[in-house]
Amino acid sequence: xxxxxxxxxxxxxxxxxxxxxxxxxxxxxxSIVTAVEVVLGIYKPEVLEAxxxxxxxxxxIFIILTLVKAYYITWDFMxxxxxxxxxxxxxxxxxxxxxxxxxxxxxxxxxYVFDVYKDGFIKRDF
Amino acid sequence: MSTTVITAEAEGKTWSGGNEPLRASYGxxxxxxxxxxxxxxxxxxxxxxxxxRFKFIEEWPIADEVFTHVPFFHGNYxxxxxxxxxxxxxxxxxxxxxxxxxxxxxxxxxxxVYMFLTIIGGAIFVGSQGWEWATFIKGDYGAVQTKxxxxxxxxxxxxxxxxxxxxxxxxxxxxxxxxxxRTKHERKNGLWFTDEGTLPEYQMKDVVKGLEANSNIxxxxxxxxxxxxxxxxxxxxxIEAIKNNGKRTVHGANLEMNEYGSPLFADxxxxxxxxxxxxxxxxxxxNIIIFFNVILGTYERRKNxxxxxxVGLYWHFVDLVWVFVFTFFYLV
Numbered sequence: 471x472x473x474x475x476x477x478x479x480x481x482x483x484x485x486x487x488x489x490x491x492x493x494x495x496x497x498x499x500x501s502i503v504t505a506v507e508v509v510l511g512i513y514k515p516e517v518l519e520a521x522x523x524x525x526x527x528x529x530x531i532f533i534i535l536t537l538v539k540a541y542y543i544t545w546d547f548m549x550x551x552x553x554x555x556x557x558x559x560x561x562x563x564x565x566x567x568x569x570x571x572x573x574x575x576x577x578x579x580x581x582y583v584f585d586v587y588k589d590g591f592i593k594r595d596f
Numbered sequence: 597m598s599t600t601v602i603t604a605e606a607e608g609k610t611w612s613g614g615n616e617p618l619r620a621s622y623g624x625x626x627x628x629x630x631x632x633x634x635x636x637x638x639x640x641x642x643x644x645x646x647x648x649r650f651k652f653i654e655e656w657p658i659a660d661e662v663f664t665h666v667p668f669f670h671g672n673y674x675x676x677x678x679x680x681x682x683x684x685x686x687x688x689x690x691x692x693x694x695x696x697x698x699x700x701x702x703x704x705x706x707x708x709v710y711m712f713l714t715i716i717g718g719a720i721f722v723g724s725q726g727w728e729w730a731t732f733i734k735g736d737y738g739a740v741q742t743k744x745x746x747x748x749x750x751x752x753x754x755x756x757x758x759x760x761x762x763x764x765x766x767x768x769x770x771x772x773x774x775x776x777x778r779t780k781h782e783r784k785n786g787l788w789f790t791d792e793g794t795l796p797e798y799q800m801k802d803v804v805k806g807l808e809a810n811s812n813i814x815x816x817x818x819x820x821x822x823x824x825x826x827x828x829x830x831x832x833x834x835i836e837a838i839k840n841n842g843k844r845t846v847h848g849a850n851l852e853m854n855e856y857g858s859p860l861f862a863d864x865x866x867x868x869x870x871x872x873x874x875x876x877x878x879x880x881x882x883n884i885i886i887f888f889n890v891i892l893g894t895y896e897r898r899k900n901x902x903x904x905x906x907v908g909l910y911w912h913f914v915d916l917v918w919v920f921v922f923t924f925f926y927l928v
Contacts, residue, residue, distance in 0.1 A: 580650030
């Protein structure tokens with residue numbers, strides 16, 4: 471049972487000797503990522519405040535780092551790495567597809583409502 | 597991992613769960629699909645939060661100014677406590693995987709110890725979240741809500757290290773409450789059996805009087821300027837804004853008002869972290885049940901610790917959701 475773990479992370483760059491070691495390795499990695507997020511969140515460097523694709527560069531960094539963390543939690547803590555590809559795809563792609571759809575629709579409409587409030591002769595600043 | 601007690605009977609059959617094309621037991625697969633649907637629920641909530649935020653993108657509260665407290669410490673420490681909570685939850689996720697791993701090696705003692713640590717981590721997290729809620733509900737400086745539902749906050753310019761900085765001032769520091777002539781409406785006095793909530797501590801005329809008497813106090817509105825800070829009004833505009841638009845003072849946050857800005861921020865905070873907290877709580881309860889099963893040797897007799905793995909999946913999912921809540925409520 472316990473001998474089916476895939477022990478390499480970062481596309482084989484780091485290999486661990488046992489599953490327990492891999493768990494601690496992933497913990498260290500996740501802690502570093504969280505620490506980077508917190509430090510950036512507290513100091514907010516000026517350079518990263520620039521707008522990239524309609525959002526602050528810093529926010530893009532946060533979102534990407536979050537997805538990285540989500541990947542390692544799912545793949546290593548939840549053992550998605552050890553499941554067969556069919557199960558992995560059934561769960562992961564369904565979620566990704568539907569969540570992207572949801573995000574697109576809601577943010578698009580939120581932006582629209584913002585424009586209506588801003589330019590639509592609706593007085594809100596009183 | 598492929599065979600369990602339940603599926604062993606169905607081996608070789610086409611139906612009744614035979615064949616196992618996904619090489620996962622029924623229970624584990626259903627846990628995965630439950631997690632998938634729950635993930636969609638949470639992303640629905642977070643996307644709705646994004647909707648409201650984009651709707652009020654120029655006046656949304658800045659999280660760094662809202663969550664600044666750490667238990668037992670005074671002062672301004674944005675992010676520190678939430679970072680601690682995140683770390684606790686990731687740590688309890690680690691002890692959970694270690695329990696699953698020990699389960700694969702059929703080490704009952706080790707599974708029990710790791711499960712216990714996981715439960716402790718979960719309990720610390722739920723407690724921290726309760727504290728976070730209490731602090732948010734209590735509020736700190738107080739603010740004035742306008743007739744249009746906007747929030748006006750108070751502060752003054754102070755020089756820190758040769759730099760002009762806007763420092764918040766609590767309403768209680770410059771306003772003295774006058775005796776109120778209005779009595780609280782109670783159920784027994786009305787024609788209809790309705791009552792009203794507690795009356796605000798200060799009336800608007802007290803706030804105006806206090807503002808006029810202290811020439812250093814300025815008003816800050818919700819609009820975020822180019823530098824990502826809230827707009828501070830001039831002295832004249834401050835008095836005018838309070839006089840013309842002020843409706844009532846608010847202190848802290850609840851579902852209908854929020855001293856930090858848009859009430860929607862408080863609504864989503866309570867709803868999403870509440871729903872997540874409920875997940876953590878139920879995760880702890882399920883963990884406790886499984887913990888007792890481990891101690892009683894149920895899985896030892898079964899020679900299979902898959903139940904630990906299933907509850908572990910749920911627990912990691914709770915951690916996974918928190919990673920996103922952390923990003924979208926506190927960082928972005």
